[in-house]
Amino acid sequence: MRMLINVPETVVADALRGMAAAHPELTVDVERRVVVRRDAPVAGKVALVSGGGSGHEPLHGGFVGPGMLAAACPGEVFTSPVPDQMVRAAAAVDSGAGVLFVVKNYTGDVLNFEMAAELAEDEGIQVAKVLVDDDVAVTDSLYTAGRRGTGGTLFVEKIAGAAAEEGAPLERVEAIARRVNERCRSFGVALSACTTPAKGSPTFGLPEGELELGIGIHGEPGRERRPMMTSREIADFAVDAVVEDLRPSGPVIALVNGMGATPLLELYGFNAEVQRVLGERGVPVARTLVGNYVTSLDMAGCSVTLCEVDEDLLRLWDAPVETPALRWGR
Amino acid sequence: MRMLINVPETVVADALRGMAAAHPELTVDVERRVVVRRDAPVAGKVALVSGGGSGHEPLHGGFVGPGMLAAACPGEVFTSPVPDQMVRAAAAVDSGAGVLFVVKNYTGDVLNFEMAAELAEDEGIQVAKVLVDDDVAVTDSLYTAGRRGTGGTLFVEKIAGAAAEEGAPLERVEAIARRVNERCRSFGVALSACTTPAKGSPTFGLPEGELELGIGIHGEPGRERRPMMTSREIADFAVDAVVEDLRPSGPVIALVNGMGATPLLELYGFNAEVQRVLGERGVPVARTLVGNYVTSLDMAGCSVTLCEVDEDLLRLWDAPVETPALRWGR
Amino acid sequence: MTQTFDADFLVRWLAAVAEAVDREADRLTELDSAIGDADHGANLKRGFAAVTETLAKDPPATPGAVLTAAGRQLISTVGGASGPLYGTLLRRTGKTLGDDGRVTREQLAEALDSGVTAVSQLGGAQVGDKTMLDALVPAVEGLRDSFGAARSAAEEGALATVPLRARKGRASYLGERSVGHQDPGATSSALLFAALDEIARTEASGAEGAS
Amino acid sequence: MTQTFDADFLVRWLAAVAEAVDREADRLTELDSAIGDADHGANLKRGFAAVTETLAKDPPATPGAVLTAAGRQLISTVGGASGPLYGTLLRRTGKTLGDDGRVTREQLAEALDSGVTAVSQLGGAQVGDKTMLDALVPAVEGLRDSFGAARSAAEEGALATVPLRARKGRASYLGERSVGHQDPGATSSALLFAALDEIARTEASGAEGAS
Ligand SMILES: Nc1ncnc2c1ncn2[C@@H]1O[C@H](COP(=O)(O)OP(=O)(O)O)[C@@H](O)[C@H]1O
Ligand SMILES: Nc1ncnc2c1ncn2[C@@H]1O[C@H](COP(=O)(O)OP(=O)(O)O)[C@@H](O)[C@H]1O
Ligand SMILES: [Mg+2]
Ligand SMILES: [Mg+2]
Numbered sequence A, B: 001m002r003m004l005i006n007v008p009e010t011v012v013a014d015a016l017r018g019m020a021a022a023h024p025e026l027t028v029d030v031e032r033r034v035v036v037r038r039d040a041p042v043a044g045k046v047a048l049v050s051g052g053g054s055g056h057e058p059l060h061g062g063f064v065g066p067g068m069l070a071a072a073c074p075g076e077v078f079t080s081p082v083p084d085q086m087v088r089a090a091a092a093v094d095s096g097a098g099v100l101f102v103v104k105n106y107t108g109d110v111l112n113f114e115m116a117a118e119l120a121e122d123e124g125i126q127v128a129k130v131l132v133d134d135d136v137a138v139t140d141s142l143y144t145a146g147r148r149g150t151g152g153t154l155f156v157e158k159i160a161g162a163a164a165e166e167g168a169p170l171e172r173v174e175a176i177a178r179r180v181n182e183r184c185r186s187f188g189v190a191l192s193a194c195t196t197p198a199k200g201s202p203t204f205g206l207p208e209g210e211l212e213l214g215i216g217i218h219g220e221p222g223r224e225r226r227p228m229m230t231s232r233e234i235a236d237f238a239v240d241a242v243v244e245d246l247r248p249s250g251p252v253i254a255l256v257n258g259m260g261a262t263p264l265l266e267l268y269g270f271n272a273e274v275q276r277v278l279g280e281r282g283v284p285v286a287r288t289l290v291g292n293y294v295t296s297l298d299m300a301g302c303s304v305t306l307c308e309v310d311e312d313l314l315r316l317w318d319a320p321v322e323t324p325a326l327r328w329g330r
Numbered sequence C, D: 001m002t003q004t005f006d007a008d009f010l011v012r013w014l015a016a017v018a019e020a021v022d023r024e025a026d027r028l029t030e031l032d033s034a035i036g037d038a039d040h041g042a043n044l045k046r047g048f049a050a051v052t053e054t055l056a057k058d059p060p061a062t063p064g065a066v067l068t069a070a071g072r073q074l075i076s077t078v079g080g081a082s083g084p085l086y087g088t089l090l091r092r093t094g095k096t097l098g099d100d101g102r103v104t105r106e107q108l109a110e111a112l113d114s115g116v117t118a119v120s121q122l123g124g125a126q127v128g129d130k131t132m133l134d135a136l137v138p139a140v141e142g143l144r145d146s147f148g149a150a151r152s153a154a155e156e157g158a159l160a161t162v163p164l165r166a167r168k169g170r171a172s173y174l175g176e177r178s179v180g181h182q183d184p185g186a187t188s189s190a191l192l193f194a195a196l197d198e199i200a201r202t203e204a205s206g207a208e209g210a211s
């Protein structure tokens, strides 16, 4: 177990204490596991609340701040948070303009956020919910729990967060969030499994010279195992999977995302291949983001997310954001 | 070899192409391996140029932009760049106000930058140099190549870069850079080795349950191997090593840096322990930065850098910076 | 005379579940690692430890209240899919039991049946989808006969998930690759009914001893 | 009559070095991995391939010019510590050789001696510091006697680095832990002199055959 931890049981609490120390611009309630932007509630503005299992950092806590999330609820590693956290977060950030829950589509997240929404409404908070399900590796059918929420989450949180910051009312923020999700597609590849603190060994065995195609962000095995591929081949496969599903007719924003242990050097090299395929497929790229944003602990690998944008969404993407992990504009 | 690459030979060129696509605000000369801020040369301002082997991303290319580096020269993986790159970079960014070379103290970097400085001066460019040597794991004596430059580089580039952006003349920028280096100390720990593309296997064998204390950022083994330690114990060891050498009398900025493959979740948890030790030692912390900034490919582990600051240096640290990896202010 | 069970019986049941889950946590996590995200053991360990603590601190007076409190605690502590699902199972069962101070096995089976229905409604899963329901549904059926029958039915149900292809929860992402693995939630459900049988036996022998 | 060597001889030497470095790249990297940063093989492979290419494209007329051009190319291509050091070695050696069209072994030894001195000045290392100098210095001494002597001296010098504790370069960071490993730079220096001996033998046998 090559981990920089004390004991598995305190990993999340320890991280929150460390986050509190590093980010005076956030209010971190370590006990209750809620990360809130310091100036919340912001009068007259809709507040975005998200959350999910820990282990995907900087998602979601690293996206709390002006222009993005008002609050985040970190669960245990790979375990959705509990409704109490979400209700507290909603209460802490609601200015009266309402709260949008951004929920990644996993059974656990969906159920817990649903319960939280009911409880929050009981407390008089107006709550809307948007489900993020962008992962094309999962067939959305009666025979699955539906597509997973992965890299698309960053787009939903950034763009809907910008709309909220502009003062858009809840229905519009919700509609934009939904629109962004509909225009986002992702595909992920693992070059190694990850190791959860609780298990202490890799979540699946992946022999040297093989990779997993179509992985999620929870260390679960993918849809298919194949002999190792080059960066070029992986880009062909992943971008094709995304483009064939999204069929964009306009420009996209590309997220080339690292799963955690793949060096930035490799991610940039992979981005070169992603851009090449997009060029070959005739997909114009409006913006590109490369880095570790929606991770899976110490997994090596990457994912590609494309978000098709119109002028409005691109403007909201470019709008100022000021969080630990995403910062631009102003 | 769990790498997201095509072939080892093109890793750096591929990464530069991907960087160019992701960062229109930079001019990336892939062929000549120079990354320059788009608006260089900036009239009347001193320009900082740095560089070193690749594999430490975001250092240095990710630190190019207003308020930090004017240009970076990426070498092959773990191999100092060649003088030609540095001369080209200097020529591209010199506004007539002169260029400061920020050089990490490794034999290769020192020799190549020295040759470059001579050549650049032949071309009429005024060049000053600052050597970064902050790693307390190496004894600075006749019996070593001297202390390595590691996390301190970020402080030198950020703070001297801010001084240059303010319009300070070359001697003052150089003096500030030197002052920052004198006040920076670092200590690094590896929980795993890293794998260079050229070698394709870990640079050293590290059995489960052991760690390396006092490592650098080039996959070289450390000074000492020990049975695995907890986050708490590692923080005690690393912070003590730094504090005993630095003996700060005022506040410090703390950099809790990941070596590449250690999840942000663990880095934040480690930061909690670092802050605890600093508290126990009575060292006030003015600012804290947690993340992967000066990395060693896919190595798991971390380093701690402390930079003692006075009001002037803290103001320069807080000054606006707008680079791919560090962005704040304005 | 039909045997009846009081609040304390249910507290002892949940304590036995906590013990079993603690003992079997690594196995549950291992199963979840194969087709899920390797947290089921830790989730239930954390959850039932909190349940035990809550019930000890503030012991409810009726069987119904015990289960309702336990369910609430699971919902507030566990997270993931199993938190709301097991939480709802116990909460709904407790609510159905109502305020009676003692309940019969048949009443418990009836109430659990409503709890299991609630789980199915909440998660949208059916028997055969390779979830906890594959153990819960036959277990409740068995409970109408005896504690022992409930236990074996749950164990068989859990084993029967091995050849199934998952249609709900994370394992469904794997498609065909989920075949050949036992569902972690069905396995933990079997632990619930094994513990129930155990406690009922102790109770019975205790009762015999006393009679 | 004393044997003399022309520009072509030196071009063939450097081509043989390129081949040897290519063949031994993994071993050099392996050695550098143990006490350095695992790039010495790739560095020299890249460097000497570029040297071969340059010399083929634009073959200099004199031995001195060959070495000067090769040295410049190494400096522009290799990077790291070995780029400037080997680059300086060849450049200074070439400059010392001057403009003569043919040079003797003694002249070459003399010139290499100045090159080695420049390496020592540039890097501040001495024999015994566990660097390329541990092979270069004895090799140049040996070259005054014969190509074969230079070769064996270099090989012995490289082997003799094993028990040393490094005082220069990356290996010095390891302190005591550098003991027991052969220095990669000294090893590549031995390849230089092995290649020189080889080419000289071919030349000699060719000369014999021709006479
Ligand atoms: N929709 C559902 N209906 C019933 N049970 C489900 C459903 N989804 C998942 N489960 C059960 O939950 C178990 C997983 O629980 P756990 O690992 O604690 O949560 P998570 O899947 O969120 O990590 C599965 O093994 C399965 O038995
Ligand atoms: N100061 C020095 N003087 C002479 N040779 C040196 C010096 N420093 C390093 N070397 C030689 O350089 C070799 C390493 O070269 P290389 O691996 O290519 O560069 P780097 O150390 O920059 O990665 C060492 O094995 C050693 O022989
Ligand atoms: Mg989970
Ligand atoms: Mg090197």
Ligand SMILES: [Mg+2]
Residues within 6 Å of the ligand: C032, C036, C037, C038, C039, C040, C080
């Ligand atoms: Mg799970």
Ligand SMILES: [Mg+2]
Residues within 6 Å of the ligand: D032, D036, D037, D038, D039, D040, D080
């Ligand atoms: Mg080296």
